Amino acid sequence: MVASSLVLVFLLALNRGVSEIDVKVSSLGDITEWGNSDLSISGSCQPASSCQKCILSHPSCAWCKQLNFTASGEAEERRCATRQELLHRGCPPEELEVPLGRQEVMQNRPLSQGERGEGATQLAPQRVRISLRLREPQELQVRFLRAEGYPVDLYYLMDLSYSMKDDLERVRQLGQDLLAGLQNLTRSVRIGFGSFVDKTVLPFVSTVPSKLRHPCPTRQERCQPPFSFHHVLPLTGDAEAFEQEVGRQSVSGNLDSPEGGFDAILQAALCQRQIGWRNVSRLLVFTSDDTFHTAGDGKLGGIFMPSDGHCHLDSNGLYSRSPDFDYPSVGQVAQALSAANIQPIFAVTSATLPVYQELSKLIPKSAVGLLSEDSSNVVQLIINAYKNLSSTVTLEHSPLPVGVHISYKSQCGGSERTAEEAGARGQCTNVGINQTVTFRVSLQATQCLPEPHILRFRALGFSEELAVELHTLCDCNCSDTQLQAPHCSGGHGHLQCGVCSCAPGRLGRLCECSEAELSSPDLESGCRGANGTGLLCSGKGRCQCGRCSCSGQSSGRLCECDDASCERHEGILCGGFGRCQCGVCHCQANRTGRACECSGDTDGCVSSEGGLCSGHGHCKCNRCQCLDGYYGAVCDQCPGCRTSCESHRDCAECGAFGTGPLAANCSAACAHVNVTLAVGPVLDDNWCKVWTLDNQFFFFLVEDQAGGKTVLRVRPPEKVVDHTLATVLGCVGGIVAVGLGLVLAYRLSVEIYDRREYKRFEKEQQQLNWKQENNPLYKSAITTTINPRFQEAEHPHS
Template sequence: MVVLSMVLGFLLALSTGERQLDTKIPSPGEIPEQGDPPQFLLKSCQPTPSCKDCISSHPSCAWCKQLNFTASGEAESRRCARREELLGRGCPPEDLVDPRGRKEVLQDRPLSQGVRGEGATQLAPQGVRITLRPGEPQRLQVRFLRAAGYPVDLYYLMDLSYSMKDDLERVRQLGHALLVRLQNVTQSVRIGFGSFVDKTVLPFVSTVPSKLRHPCPTRMERCQPPFSFHHVLSLTADAEAFEREVGRQSVSGNLDSPEGGFDAILQAALCQEQIGWRNVSRLLVFTSDDTFHTAGDGKLGGIFMPSDGHCHLDSNGLYSRSPDFDYPSVGQVAQALSAANIQPIFAVTSATLPVYQELSKLIPKSAVGLLSEDSSNVVQLIMDAYNSLSSTVTLKHSPPTPKVHISYESHCGGPEEKGEAGEQGQCNQVRINQTVNFWVTFQATSCLQGPHNLSFRALGFSEELRVELHTLCDCDCNDTQAQAPYCSDGGDLQCGVCHCNPGRMGRLCECSEAELSSRDLESGCRVPNGTGPLCSGKGQCQCGRCSCSGQSSGRLCECDDASCERHEGILCGGFGRCQCGVCHCHANHSGRACECSGDIHSCISPEDGLCSGHGQCKCNRCQCLDGYYGALCDQCPGCKTPCERYRDCAECGAFGSGPLATNCSMACAHANVTLALNPILDDGWCKERTVDNQLLFFLVEDEVGGRVVLRVRPQEKAADHTLAIVLGCVGGIVAVGLGLVLAYRLSVEIYDRREYSRFEKEQQQLKWKQDNNPLYKSAITTTINPRFQEEQCPPL
């Protein structure tokens, strides 16, 4: 039991221990994503050599396809930059290549408001095609309407080990009552029955032939041979058939406490045709009074082959391959139930309730209920669990793809109520005919090889939303031209860039490789009469001109356009363009790193105006005059409050003390000081300092006409409780000591009395006399010769 709890705790930690990181994308409607973002999301747009690489590198990147956009010697990779930067450098808007993702709704049947039964439409839309640009999020609204009277299939899976003998009697009468309760919710209900015990190998079940025939402890009672899983009754709407088949069942027996319930759950989920599951709400009620075996336990019985995840029911409904395969793992059971869209209800006794509660956390859309000792509350338990599960709407997707991040935002109370983002959408306590909305955010981290299909489903319901995902990783520049004149008839033009034929070189493919060997051509790539490296070591010499690499520019690549000053780690503060080591700032920004904003909103005080009238606003920050400080220049050390200005007058006038005590009448002629008897001490009173072991409070009542009225309230002295505290401590110590002595004497007296009573009782039970010890033997032995008298000598 302890080991099983540890295993469940470990699996739970694994399922919830995934690291999460919120990432902001510089695009409209920035949305945080779950999981580790790709590296390109953590950096800004960087130059790339082609349009395809540009739009795939970062969602803020755009490409300018204008001919001759780059200056002589400037790398073609400089065509890739932020849209604002390219426009600022003169790229026409019609030559900007900046594709955006899009979504197309393929099927969107309206939700069936007020419609009952299986034909209701609860999930919309039903089909969507989404095209994602890497790094750019796309949001999709998914609506769900909980319809009334949705059909239900319920499969009752029962533990028939010997300890469940009393419960079987209750279950035999379950069918009619359960159907009646469920028919109050929906008119289409079907129920089925299956049972389980354990694998029929040692040490789980006794393999003695007589025990295999009759494993129960009493020979006179009805008992069936042990089995792993037995599918007894397929799903049916006939309550009498349910009660009839269950009535034929009897308990069995096994050796150890855990049961083989996982084998039964897995087969009930996999054998859908034999069980008879419909494409409706599927419930599996699992009842047991003990824990379960899991993967690895089969090794105790010599079973090493893992469960293969296939159905193995024979013609009699028995799990025929149970001795061949190990028990399934928690993950296998959870995956099988989720794939089959089955909602398990674990009805277990109090002793095993904590274990199944931990198990329920690992299985989506499951519930746990406390089963009474004789299963008398099973109908109510099932109904409570069904109501809880059906009112919880959980939206999830499958199968996942590592190249697309998906997050959910739940709006359960209406479109104005925003929920939290997570790895699934969930709304609780959803009422019948209530519509809830989920916003699903898609974000591609890299390009997909082809279309990727996803299915979204509200767990426990049959409808699906099919999403077809595409990635936008190619540029449609509409200027592709083979052997273009712009490229000197020596290459192909694509997105404003020449792709030269083999043997041709240069930005416009204007020269051949044979010409590059001439030293005369290299002279144009060096400083006049210089011996330094070609193109300052920052580019290649092609056709007598430098073709710069990276962020270099200039005729000889002498300018580094990445060497400008940075503000908060961003080149030119993100508000300018770096050109040859100098920041060229955008409008309304200035400074060497464009760090100075022309806005003044951070300098304005709602009450006192710009910098409170005591400073100037520069770079959206207040520069205060001498003597003032604070973000809005609203504080100064020489500006005294009324309490500070009139404190000395209040002290000398009320108590005759303080620095003005000797000249109070003249220094404080403008102040009228009175003592307040019982004033209300509120925010209007100024709490100052201790004067003669008491706090001074005073209120400035009037400050008109050059005179001020001060009302002073001294704090009453607290009573001296020192003597009472000392006497109390001494009395407490004495009382505790006397109590300990009395307790010790009392315990000794009780012990002595008990020992004496025991001694008297033993004395009364003695059956022999107390003056003779029956075990005592004397050390003296007396021997008498019987013929001694006859052989005496005659007298002389």
Template sequence: MVALPVVLVFLLVLSRGESELDAMISLSEKATEWRDPDPSLLGSCQPTSSCRECILSHPSCAWCKQLNFTASGLAEERRCGRRQELLARGCPLGELEEPRGRLEVLQDQPLSPGTRGEGATQLAPQRVRVTLRPGEPQQLRVRFLRAPGYPVDLYYLMDLSYSMKDDLERVRQLGHDLLVQLQQVTHSVRIGFGSFVDKTVMPFVSTVSSKLRHPCPTRLERCQPPFSFRHVLSLTGDAKAFEREVGRQNVSGNLDSPEGGFDAILQAALCQEQIGWRNVSRLLVFTSDDTFHTAGDGKLGGIFMPSDGHCHLDSDGLYRRSPEFDYPSVGQVAQALSAANIQPIFAVTSATLPVYQELSKLIPKSAVGLLSEDSSNVVQLIMDAYKSLSSTVTLEHSPLPPGVHISYESQCGDPEKREGEAGDRGQCNHVRTNQTVNFLVALQATHCSSEPQLLRLRALGFSEELTVELHTLCDCNCSDTQPQAPHCSDGQGLLQCGVCRDCAECGAFGTGPLALNCSRACGFLNVTLTSAPILDDGWCKERTLDNQLFFFLVEEGAGGKVVLRVRPKERADHTQTIVLGCVGGIVAVGLGLVLAYRLSVEIYDRREFRRFEKERQRLNWKQDSNPLYRSAITTTVNPRFQEAGSPLL
């Protein structure tokens, strides 16, 4: 019983070892993904039997395609090694196959500040093609010039709950002052206006008819019905139009403290046509004196459907489907703002400042400012936030294709003052106008891709993009490929990268180095399996990659086509069968023991029950009297008592 587990463990280890060997030489695995080698083999190359497998095994690997480079009896895997090793072993430099990634600049317009901010070229290059060998990084230098006077679109989004009544009076005179201030830093600026309160369902808003018409505390105040979000004024350069439309606005009211600001932000980012966003710097100024509802809060009002991430403004600019969808999450808001290239400025009061500061950490290229109780400092707050945002250059990328890694290194000033920290985005702070900063972008592939992939880089807050065409280099481009080469089996084999590639294995068994392209590489052959005996020495003997022996015979078929008759493999690998058999036997024995134990317990229980029944039937006391019970009354007979009729003693 002890020997059986020992044998089982040995077979499992043997099976695992062979599986790992198969994985090392499996073309399909190595053709799709490059993996880091074992740390002890770092910088070395794994033995492989083809040039493709060699270059995919490690980025430092090269392949020697010189004919007869390996001596008789030596494996072709010795052709794979590091460049220095192969040269030292006598491989001519011209016979080395060592494909390397490359970078081609397809469009590179020079950086230019333009005229009064118009027509500026701030990001260069504009289009590149990068060819990546798996495991080998390629570095791309991206330049950015901060042009002065870059156009700005500013959308003012205001909380119109009742507590913002005094702030509305200030905002009504905001348009002219804000345009004057912005025109000092840019020659093209437009402003727009939108407002929000909360969802018009309980418990966020009172649904009593009178309160829906007039939610303010007193009937004497000018007040409008509550709403979720209303787009009031599209982006315009007319300051008077801004002041006129804002002057028509009245406060409203709701019940709870948090507001529906996230609904408003999401719609302002998604409804770009209605808002009128241009392809310029986009700012969204969000003013409120309270916190915000987020995803999940809608369940309090019986709203369970998540926000669908689409624009739902009607012809009046009102978000009427607000009662149907839950509030968006922080992630949805951040993603929508980033996709629309909008930079939010949160102008909030001191009570909620810490909350919005934490929110700003989750939204790239955002700013937070302290708003006075009556919003008297809103213009200065916006200007400070705009200067901070415009002087911060953040380079980021679109979603990465599968198997591609990216990292950034920012060079923000003089060579001795460079910021060299790598991360998932590049960033330089306090960039002055007309100053150029550089970003080193490192790209690396771990997978092979049959189709080109597109990757886009952009500086947040600016409209220009860099398009990167990504290609993967996963095969050798040997110039010696020759079908029916005289060097290979008297003209019956395919010469590629200095070695013969026999078509018998892939044609008969679907395995081997040519398994993936057997029909193309061996289309001139007709391969058939046969069980005919080996009668002479004309049969060729070969071994498969898993070291199994097979024989094949080269014949001339009809029409001059070469025919390969292949005998099945001589030795089958029974390791897996043995292991599965042992495991199955142990499981069967275990189940048998369990069943035997259960059966013995059942037999014993039944025997004891029958014994109990027999004992019970043999009871000799009366069933109407409990023998364990003793009465509390004791009867004693007087010995001197003599019954009537008894003789006297």
């Protein structure tokens, strides 16, 4: 069913144009399913029943579409193998189907500064099409140029709770200084203003009507009713308008310490039209002297509905739905700022500085600065933060489709930093103006994409984007597709990628017989051994049309050969340098051995003096096999070194140090050797190690010399120091010290406990101010009894 569907697709594609083949074939659900299931096969290429399954099984797999490529009885699955193996088996290069990942740059404007910072091209390329073969990475190079004078929009978001009263006075005069400071860095600057307090519900603000009208402590102060967020001034280049609007503002008040700053940040990021953000560098300056409410705090005021992530500013610029929605979470604020490409600068006082420093770690491309008590340093703080943010280039990507993975390598001024973890970003810090940095982005797919996916890259804080159109290569673009092909027994099947797909009722590799002929015993006899006996196809295949169709790695007329039973080298069949055929490795040129393990090269046998194996051995499998008495990688070590240690030890000792048994007649007894002192460490285990009588040892190396004498290179002796006594004393001393420490610690804890209990006893004694007889709690109840008869006797009736 799949094969017939593919044939129809290819015929339609031939009628409409070859360019449509990719889209139509990749839309088949069967191919996507193959891509998800066959990826479990790891290691080298394995046989596959079709070209599509073949290329999805492993990146090294290729498919030979040559007609009659497989031998008699050999399964068509054997068309799937590595490119080298197929070429070795005789498949012409033009008949190989090997989809290769590729890149096509569709737009690549050169990096430029532009004029006065505007119209600059800072990110290149701008649009790329990438085709990925499954599990085969493609590397994309992205360059970024930091342009001078890039335009800036700055929105000043201020806490107007009562504690910020003195800061407001300073901010009222801020417009000219702020514009002048930023214009030294860029010529195009706009500033805006917004303010916040908190949600106007208990327990965040007082809901007493008089307090809602005037929340400040004294009636004489200028004070405005509390509010959540108020957008006061859209972004403008008019400093006087900024000072004028800010001058109309007055402080307000709330009850609890945390403020509703997250509501304000979220609305400033979402309401881009109202704020007036341009597609330039966007800065949001957040000033406060206290912490912030976050998601979940709204439940204290009976607010349970999460923030919906939409703009809710009314005609007056007020956040109208503040009492309806809970405070946003840190993640929601970070996502909104990132989506709007806004870089926040938190200018906060020293008491809350640690809190905002931790917050900044969760928000990409953000900065924190220490604000003075009256905001007098805010202009310099903003300028420093902007310089720091603009000199940090962070490349990030949009969400990835399922089955696509990404990693970054950042090249920043010659150095390279790698971020391999999932979801990582590329980043370079301290990037100067006019400096270009490079990011190498590696993309890899493990599943077929049902349709092309647009993946976007951007440098945080900058407006430009790189759009990457991702495709996956999950099909074979075979040009031999034919319906009712003559090759398939005169039209009894459809030809695709060199394989016949038989019509209903037809069977065989070339559709040469019908199902009605299968019952003929003559056909089965061709699939058995001599005299028609034995298992059909040796039990390793199927009998079709009187011929064996072998399964797996079997081959031969009766599937008697196992093409996976050859010897292995380092766990790889035929060492990866040959083809296994009927249990025997057929090696590539310049390879020998039962598992093709031997290389015909001799570069590994050449010594530094030249010649193979230093003339003391012969080269086999690119490794030296030394003659008796010689050793080393190239047989360059002297003969008998290990056995001559004892014979030369006395000469080495007397010649170098004048000691040992031959010290008296060293020159005569050791005339056949030359002794030299060596400087430096022992290089290998060819050195002889000799112990002397005074518990010392030295090393010497025996070398040959052309004059017939033996050269002994001797290192100075080293005395062995016995550390046994020091070790024992150290252990005993340590045990004693630990014991004394434990005793002192126990005694100190008991003393502290006793003193604490005694002080508590004295304190309780001092609190006994009343004596028991004066304490009304200890007085007994008074009972009064009245005798009515006594009263009658005292007052008789008249």
